[in-house]
Amino acid sequence: GRAQYSCFPNNKGGIVDDLIVYKLSNEEYMLVVNASNMQKDWEWVSSHNDVAVELENASDQYCLFAVQGPKATTVLQKLTDVNLSKIKYYHFAKGAIAGASDVIISATGYTGSGGFELYVKNAEAKTVWDAIFEAGRKEGIKPIGLGARDTLRMEMGFCLYGNDIDDTTSPLEAGLGWITKFTKEFTNSEALKAQKEKGVSRKLVGFEMIDKGIPRHSYILENEAGEEIGTVTSGTQSPMLNKGIGMGYVKTEYAKSGTIIYVAVRKRKLKAEIKKLPLVTV
Known part of the structure; x- marks a missing residue:
């Protein structure tokens, strides 16, 4: 089956x-x-x-x-x-x-x-x-x-309900367009179809820390100018990569792989880089 x-x-x-x-x-x-x-x-x-x-x-x-x-x-x-x-x-x-x-x-x-x-x-x-x-x-x-x-699923970029997806996150924002097909009607399909045609304003991304540190849920993500561009939804220390990794929503213009972002940790700004998921290939 x-x-x-x-x-x-x-x-x-x-x-x-x-x-x-x-x-x-x-x-x-x-x-x-x-x-x-x-x-x-x-x-x-x-x-x-x-x-x-x-x-x-x-x-x-x-x-x-x-x-x-x-x-x-x-x-x-x-x-x-x-x-x-x-x-x-x-x-x-x-x-x-x-x-x-x-x-x-x-x-x-x-x-x-x-x-x-x-x-x-x-x-x-x-x-x-x-x-x-x-x-x-x-x-x-x-x-x-x-x-x-949790560490393994983050390395793969798998969503965790309550962290990366919830009642407020669109499946299209979360990169789940591959399960959001419009070949038939379903709950809220018209609104989601309109969102797909218009384009989303934020996207769920994976990232790796360049500076030493572990991103945590709800930490703010910023651009180089210190402007808020998103939020961390999941984060941990990757045993495979030996560095901090995370997932989070960022404004669409910052979602491209290779983009440098910053994680606000208390009064520090830690450099990170957007990476294509999965972060680890086995």
Whole structure:
């Protein structure tokens, strides 16, 4: 089966949430949203269900394991008869893994490092968890938290809802024009189409620090003259680049790769350079 990254546009030009849509059959789809927005998204979908679609909130029935990295296929293949090497990026298969049945094995992830996301029924989750760590013992598998994942997704330029996109940011401003097609009508499509034709006034960009320092969420971005041109939405120290990196919105005229900008850190101005995303290629 196939999966598609997408978003729920709201009525004001912003984004309710971003999500992955799984096509399970011609008449059955699974929407995977951000856990922190689960109730918000359920209410949004329910309130916009004007064609009597049968809806079920199955969030509390499943666990999600993100087995990521270049060794993920080797490790997981020990636990399933499904040929994992045949599952293309943003495709999935259903099958047994570590004795658990009907697991959705999805070639997706939020790290840019390759791997799979496994949707496992709660009753079988501990068995699968233990089996994954036993299978990956030789390869040095480790449980990794959200901090590491956040660093990886920033190196790739992946948006984080609540930071880089939210109810006030347009998908076009956020560089998500590739999921904003106007071949059919959708919520606020006319306004977004008009925005595309007119052009956006700001764009989400990635940047690398030239001066030593780590950009943080809400720091002001300035031009050489000290004029405010935007705001940092995400920032961290990149282990791969050994320097500070960030994402943020800047006025469109400053969005070109190679443009020098400055991050206002207390009373200092730290030099940075706009870079084409992803910041790290693996």
